[in-house]
């Protein structure tokens with residue numbers, strides 16, 4: 074049994090502690106918003122926040138999350154609300170297939186939590202570990218900058 | 227045709243109108259555009275229109291969703307069916323109210339005559355009639371949604387992280403399956419050590435898979451299975467560093483695209499050779515499918531295929547079933563840029579589910595499988611030569627292109643064409659890929675015939691008929707390479723003549739829409755500044771017009787700073803949708819042009835992950851500006867494949883303009899530039 078907090082709720086995971094966190098989230102916990110893209114820490118599709126920092130859940134064993142705080146795309150904002158980044162992505166229509174977006178929004182949310190007013194360069198740098206094949210990069214950057222205007226906590 | 231209207235358009239008691247267009251969402255926004263067309267033809271509120279995913283059990287066979295043809299082909303019949311539904315409901319309202327149908331109007335889903343009103347839900351019964359009995363004269367519709375930037379209907383789910391992708395599908399009692407692919411294309415299973423009791427192995431010939439209760443368990447089982455298998459391997463692949471020789475060695479089918487009369491005129495001859503490597507789809511998600519065998523011997527399949535009916539036929543053939551025993555349903559996957567592994571993984575799921583005791587099986591490929599086993603876009607090589615007059619204008623043009631075929635979709639060429647088929651005990655080998663016919667825009671020769679007014683031109687394709695590397699449709703097929711070659715060469719001719727590349731093109735071009743697009747892109751980019759490169763094409767010769775101007779930086783590597791495109795797709799259904807497709811196409815083309823190359827040795831594909839098959843990153847992505855040149859009275863054509871060729875050429879031409887190095891072999895890497903200088 075591994076205790077961890079997922080999207081603010083204390084949970085007990087029964088999967089083997091060596092199981093990738095991604096599989097625990099998608100499988101045991103039914104949180105399928107976190108995506109599998111490569112399983113090799115190379116695309117960012119599976120990013121979640123671990124104590125506020127974006128990590129690749131595909132290569133993070135459950136045991137590493139023990140006693141820590143995990144936030145997935147489903148928990149970026151409370152309840153049915155959307156995080157400013159999510160709203161801005163919709164406003165800018167910054168998506169095509171949308172498969173890359175969960176991980177991208179997790180990276181962006183982490184950036185804005187750390188630096189509420191990033192410049193374009195900082196946004197690009199924060200997203201550089203995330204791949205997108207459909208080519209919505211510039212729209213995403215615009216959206217994150219727009220969201221930054223709103224996140225003033 | 228005895229199709230009933232309700233088969234395409236059905237109205238629920240809650241007023242929700244379900245529309246089955248037979249097209250599938252591939253990440254390109256097509257369902258949103260079709261919903262706009264449907265809502266306007268119905269006079270309905272967009273919010274009450276639901277687009278139903280394509281399926282073989284209860285949906286029309288609209289063929290593939292491919293080739294930038296969806297709006298063009300599926301739009302008119304959809305509009306017609308919806309207009310008939312509207313007219314049938316209006317007629318029913320008129321009958322009930324004792325007025326003439328002409329007096330009934332409909333707006334936002336509400337029928338009205340004077341003070342009398344009714345909704346679609348009230349009139350739903352009127353729709354259940356054979357299509358041909360429905361009123362043909364549906365009156366005129368008003369465009370409320372068509373022509374506006376309606377937001378994507380599927381995006382809110384995806385942004386919220388709600389289950390929507392096929393990867394998220396969870397069928398009751400579902401198992402997870404993994405396939406152990408052979409280590410190389412020519413490999414055969416030599417020996418399989420007896421698996422331990424707890425390993426649920428499925429084997430048929432060299433096809434090997436495992437089942438697990440969860441994804442994690444299936445992954446672990448796959449690792450164990452790998453250690454039990456021994457393979458016989460052999461070298462079957464060409465020399466990746468000499469693809470020109472491979473492509474030109476034959477045997478070929480000759481494709482006469484344009485045959486010139488008589489002998490070429492005398493004059494100065496200029497010639498050059500261009501090439502591109504094999505390219506991978508490299509979708510951000512690996513292919514995925516689910517399947518369930520029922521007790522009555524029927525099979526259900528969930529897939530992100532581009533063509534549910536084609537896949538059904540191919541599956542039925544491999545599995546020895548009648549077509550009507552197989553139901554294939556579309557569920558959205560990640561971005562699809564052509565014939566990827568979607569169909570293949572559906573057969574994997576069906577094969578594994580055959581051995582699962584009736585439980586559904588969900589299968590997801592690995593990243594390595596996705597990058598090594600899905601079909602590639604073929605490598606290509608082209609020779610261009612021109613005879614020019616004293617002013618450097620083209621008097622005669624000759625173009626020859628060598629390539630593997632660009633289509634090996636399921637059932638094309640009379641074979642199922644599914645990957646696992648070739649590994650079965652009784653194998654279904656896949657044949658050499660072919661090419662679409664001229665009326666569908668060719669394949670190897672797509673856009674090989676230039677749009678320019680050359681007095682004489684000879685254009686020939688040479689399609690390899692023995693193909694050691696599996697290839698099929700990748701976004702724009704041969705057009706990416708052919709436009710890159712033609713438009714690079716036009717630049718070379720212009721520079722040789724000391725003429726401005728834009729003016730040089732315009733001097734050879736009478737098509738007014740083509741001229742406008744070129745001018746618009748050039749103006750928007752500030753043409754005339756040093757270092758810019760331009761590229762242009764009309765996709766397939768009858769599709770969208772697109773011109774691109776590139777601004778680059780060449781230090782260590784080439785970086786594209788900015789792309790400015792102008793595009794004319796005729797009538798625009800959704801302006802932001804078109805922009806998004808052009809932007810995405812331009813960024814993907816930048817990635818192909820600068821970075822991508824499928825790697826292999828003589829035995830196996832060696833580009834298996836994002837390190838060995840790198841794609842463009844955020845920090846490398848150019849600004850993209852798009853000018854829409856609108857022609858509301860011309861039929862809409864697709865935008866998804868228009869930008870690829872022009873962008874490649876614009877980048878190469880910008881490199882030539884900036885550092886005076888002409889790179890003719892893609893990708894334009896640092897090494898390629900050094901080679902071009904040497």
Ligand code: FES
Nearest residue numbers: 110111112117131
């Ligand atoms: S799936 Fe984890 S980084 Fe790609």
Ligand code: FES
Nearest residue numbers: 171173205206207
């Ligand atoms: S939107 Fe498709 S991969 Fe990014």
